[in-house]
Every structure is written in structure tokens, then in C-alpha cells.
Amino acid sequence: MDLSLLHALNAERAARRACVLVTDLSQGHQRLVREADVEADELADDLAKALGSGKSGKLGETIFLNVHLPPPRIVVIGAAHISQALAPMASISGFDLEIIDPRTAFATPERFPGVQLRAEWPDLALKDRPLDSYCAVVAVTHDPKIDDFPLIEAVKAGCFYIGALGSRKTHAKRVERLIAAGLPEHRIARIEAPIGLDISASTPAEIAVAILGSVISAFRKRKMHAERRGEMEPA
Incomplete structure (x- = not known):
């Protein structure tokens, strides 16, 4: 060469x-x-x-x-029970995964052995490792103070998948906040909420399966980078 x-x-x-x-x-x-x-x-x-x-x-x-191809990366916001189930599944499926959660009572090595874990606020963690189009963002804390910033950054970065835990009512309030933060509604529509494939999942492990299914589907059906970049041009 x-x-x-x-x-x-x-x-x-x-x-x-x-x-x-x-x-x-x-x-x-x-x-x-x-x-x-x-x-x-x-x-x-x-x-x-x-x-x-x-x-x-x-x-x-x-x-x-x-x-x-860059190694596809799943960034999970929230060290929840769902995250504990998702981490090994993502690894088996060939995804790099990291978990970000400033709540040190949840983000512990004991709960997530062998997982890349950042017990920091997302704005600090993502400054070191910014999102890109080969990232999936999964927000599962149910706390706007933690979830909203990485969701905004994910939309701006053109992440191939963006999902957030919560009911339709919860998401409607989230949409209002993101619009107030300056994101156009048609771009916010990229966020999958309720999160994951519709398989009637109820347990944390089942929800993790539904999320991973959505991530894999989005990755395989993703648009080329040039098209995603065009989506992020000012409306």
C-alpha cells in the first residue's frame, strides 16, 4: 500500500x-x-x-x-437495572458499551464488573469522548437533569440511534424541554420513546433485549454519513 x-x-x-x-x-x-x-x-x-x-x-x-467501520459504541445514560442486563448483551453482539451516571450509589464497579463506567455528569464525560454518528445513546435514568443533555448532544451529533425510557406522557414533557433548548421538533422525533422494540417487555432484562434490538436495527439500516450530516443543517 x-x-x-x-x-x-x-x-x-x-x-x-x-x-x-x-x-x-x-x-x-x-x-x-x-x-x-x-x-x-x-x-x-x-x-x-x-x-x-x-x-x-x-x-x-x-x-x-x-x-x-468505527467500532459501534453504545453510550448508556444511567446505571440502572436495565443497564446491568444490557451491558453483557451488547458485548456479545459486538458493541462497545459505556455507562455514564453521576449517581455514585448506582455507578459502582460492583454492580457493573468489567464495564466501562463513568461516575460523572454527562457533560463532563462526553467532553472527553464526544458522540458521533457511530454511537447509540440510551437514556434510562428518568431524570431530566441527567438525560436531557446527552439526548441533545446525540441529536446534534447524528447518532445512529437515540432512545429514552419513559411513557408517552413523560416523553411529551421531554419534547417540550428539548424544543425550549433549541432543537427543532422534526429532529427530536428521531428519539425513540418509549424505548426499544414493541415486544411487550416488562422486566429489566426484557427491556434490555428490546433496546438492543432497536439499536441493531438502527445500525444496519443507518443512512450514510453525508445524509445524516445534511439532516443536521439549520432548518
Whole structure:
């Protein structure tokens, strides 16, 4: 691989941006296609399918597509019983997961062994590790003082999934607060609430299954980065 191409690839990976290394097997020529540039590429449809599946492979007899996706990350706001069930399920499913909760009585290593845990307010935790389009945000504290800020940041960042625990009545009040904070209503509509797939879940473990199902569905059906970025332009 050409050194400049390697540097470009490493830069995209470091910035958590998806890309595809396209190799012409017959001639050995290689080029890097960034996710934001896919729509304008001559192989747009095939590149979009490869990015959607995350799988590398041959295209016809002479082209090889090497897909590089950032590790999908689930950021859970709230060290709740649901979070305890969700953490191992997410790991098995191939997602990085971290939990953020300033309530130190809940956010303890004893309750979440082996889980990346931040016993901090979300504004501080997300300053170190900002959200991006390869993040899912799951808010489960039921406390606006904790949940609202990361939900706002998730909408602004174009996270591929945003969900919040609560009834429709609770969410209606949440929508009012987010509108007052300056978010357009059509962007707030991206927040899934009540959270998770409609499987009549009732226990924390069942709700965790419903949430993970929604996250996986959103990840596999996500739009390309350029389209998500367009959604965030001023209305």
C-alpha cells in the first residue's frame, strides 16, 4: 500500500469515520473512498451496501472492497437495572458499551464488573469522548437533569440511534424541554420513546433485549454519513 494512502486510512480510522479501500486486483491500483464521498463514486451502490453490512469482499472478478467501520459504541445514560442486563448483551453482539451516571450509589464497579463506567455528569464525560454518528445513546435514568443533555448532544451529533425510557406522557414533557433548548421538533422525533422494540417487555432484562434490538436495527439500516450530516443543517 502506498504510504500516503496508509496515512489517509489511519486518519479516517482515528477520527471514527468509515471508509472503503478499493483495490483493483488486476492492476494492483488502490484508492480510498470516504463514507461522505460514497454517493459521488462510480461504485456508489456497491460501496453503500458494503458499508451497510460492514463486510469486506470481492466485487466481480477484479475489485476487492476492504471496509473499515468505527467500532459501534453504545453510550448508556444511567446505571440502572436495565443497564446491568444490557451491558453483557451488547458485548456479545459486538458493541462497545459505556455507562455514564453521576449517581455514585448506582455507578459502582460492583454492580457493573468489567464495564466501562463513568461516575460523572454527562457533560463532563462526553467532553472527553464526544458522540458521533457511530454511537447509540440510551437514556434510562428518568431524570431530566441527567438525560436531557446527552439526548441533545446525540441529536446534534447524528447518532445512529437515540432512545429514552419513559411513557408517552413523560416523553411529551421531554419534547417540550428539548424544543425550549433549541432543537427543532422534526429532529427530536428521531428519539425513540418509549424505548426499544414493541415486544411487550416488562422486566429489566426484557427491556434490555428490546433496546438492543432497536439499536441493531438502527445500525444496519443507518443512512450514510453525508445524509445524516445534511439532516443536521439549520432548518
